[in-house]
Amino acid sequence: MPEPRESAFGAAGDQRIPHLSRGSLSIGEVLAVLRDDFPDVTISKIRYLEAEDLVHPQRTPSGYRKFSSADVARLRYVLAAQRDQYLPLRVIKEHLEALDRGEPLPAVVPGPVAVPPPGGLDAVDDDGGEPLPAEQFARAAGLEPEQLADCVQFGLLVPDAKGRHPAADLPVARAAAGLARHGIEPRHLRGYSNGADREAGLIEQLVAPLLRARSEESRARATEKLRELAALSAQLHMALLEARLRDLLRP
Known part of the structure; x- marks a missing residue:
């Protein structure tokens, strides 16, 4: 043999x-x-x-x-x-x-070439388990209770009818907590939320035909398309922000 x-x-x-x-x-x-x-x-x-x-x-x-x-x-x-x-x-x-064609295969090395969406697109199919009470969610995110309330008020976070938050929203809350430590409060971040809503609406238009098909294969295609579009959108956002910030360092 x-x-x-x-x-x-x-x-x-x-x-x-x-x-x-x-x-x-x-x-x-x-x-x-x-x-x-x-x-x-x-x-x-x-x-x-x-x-x-x-x-x-x-x-x-x-x-x-x-x-x-x-x-x-x-x-x-x-x-x-x-x-x-x-x-x-x-x-x-x-x-x-x-x-x-017989050419070397590029190595897959750790570290994304584009910034992933918060929580990853796997959150599309995973609700992250039971929602967390507001106090527990704030503690896990590093937010003060009043900062969490501000995140809700200015549209960064959306609790359920019982005031609980999904664990999948922790990356958003932790980012808000980090920015708050630098003096950027949730009220300053309304533009981020509005921009994300606009981007999500644009991407939704592109994948809606696949989602309407309702077959497993169509959902898999929609998930892959969402993953790629979200990564490219995040990459564009990061590139534009870095370009603007570079201007600050120019003599």
Whole structure:
């Protein structure tokens, strides 16, 4: 029996991949392998990445997908590039196409190339558990109770009917707390909230057709589009802010 062939992603003998000696994995087995490192991955996400031509599993005569260890490694690269660098799928696909041409594969290194949205887009599908009472939320965020009240008054945070706050809003509250320590109070941040509302409305227009389709594949596509658009929007915001601040340092 021939030895497992080494792919451009590394040796085929990854001990985390079950049934490797049998040559290929079902999509369910691939999901089980990937979930240790990527808990949010779903079958719909894997199918979506296939539809986007990022992975190319074989098909059995009856139409079932069969993934090789190289396919699994390819999926790992895509998922890690999204999670660790917030790379859009277009860029990741260019990397993989370069690999297919025999060129070196760019390394995925820690540290995003674009600023992720607060809480990450995984918060779209995750409410972060039970909402926190205002006092507990403020303590976790580093806000004084009156500062939390100001964040609510000026539209930065929206509590539920019982006055509780979702844990997913903690990144916003912590950022407000940090700015307050520099003398920038919540009342000064109304423009941030209004700007975020406008950006969210623009992005919503772009993904609304996918969300209306209501299929798992369409939702996966919408999530990926939201992730990419949010990262690009945050990148633009940071670049514009840095450009304005650079003017302050010019002689």
